[in-house]
Amino acid sequence: MSVPILPTISTSFIVISAVLVAIGWGLIYKKKIEAHKKVMLAAGVSALIFFIIYASRTIFVGNTSFGGPDDLKIYYTLFLIFHITLATVGAVFGIVSIMTGLKTKLSIHRKIGPITSIIWFFVAITGVAVYLLLYVFYHGGQTTSLIKAILGF
Numbered sequence: 001m002s003v004p005i006l007p008t009i010s011t012s013f014i015v016i017s018a019v020l021v022a023i024g025w026g027l028i029y030k031k032k033i034e035a036h037k038k039v040m041l042a043a044g045v046s047a048l049i050f051f052i053i054y055a056s057r058t059i060f061v062g063n064t065s066f067g068g069p070d071d072l073k074i075y076y077t078l079f080l081i082f083h084i085t086l087a088t089v090g091a092v093f094g095i096v097s098i099m100t101g102l103k104t105k106l107s108i109h110r111k112i113g114p115i116t117s118i119i120w121f122f123v124a125i126t127g128v129a130v131y132l133l134l135y136v137f138y139h140g141g142q143t144t145s146l147i148k149a150i151l152g153f
């Protein structure tokens, strides 16, 4: 089985990020504030690395279309839209969580921290599912880059 390298690396970073959020949650449960801060910032960096790889690939290499059976394509597309929406909402919540944590606006932070964490777990789970559907269970379809699509080469 061969899988493309960049999506494999970027998907790994989402998973690492979610694992760090789970560890960070465990740390604050034990009142280890400094460790919570470090691990949550590492989770943020990991998410940022995912995004940089994903965005560069979208621009320079391209996005890959679903290569599975045609009758599954609509479900795949809906699931992908769900994942992308969740990831976007998760990113906004993540930024607000980090800012309220750093500015010690703790009443807001305490409310949205758990929501951010749970959204982020679902982002990772659905991200892995998209990866499996696109590259492991079926072979990816065509890849078209933004630059190719715009400039035609």
Ligand code: HEM
Binding pocket: 021, 025, 028, 029, 033, 036, 037, 038, 040, 041, 094, 097, 098, 099, 101, 102, 106, 109, 110, 111, 113, 114, 116, 117, 120
């Ligand atoms: C630099 C970043 C961060 C700092 C300095 C920070 C700091 C803190 C502090 C001091 C608390 C304890 C609040 C209290 O009980 O009074 C806390 C709670 C919490 N934080 Fe963070 N945090 C940061 C980032 C994050 C991020 C990114 C998330 C989510 C992904 C998060 C999730 C949580 C959760 C789940 C709690 C426990 C809330 C509860 O149930 O009481 N934190 N944080």
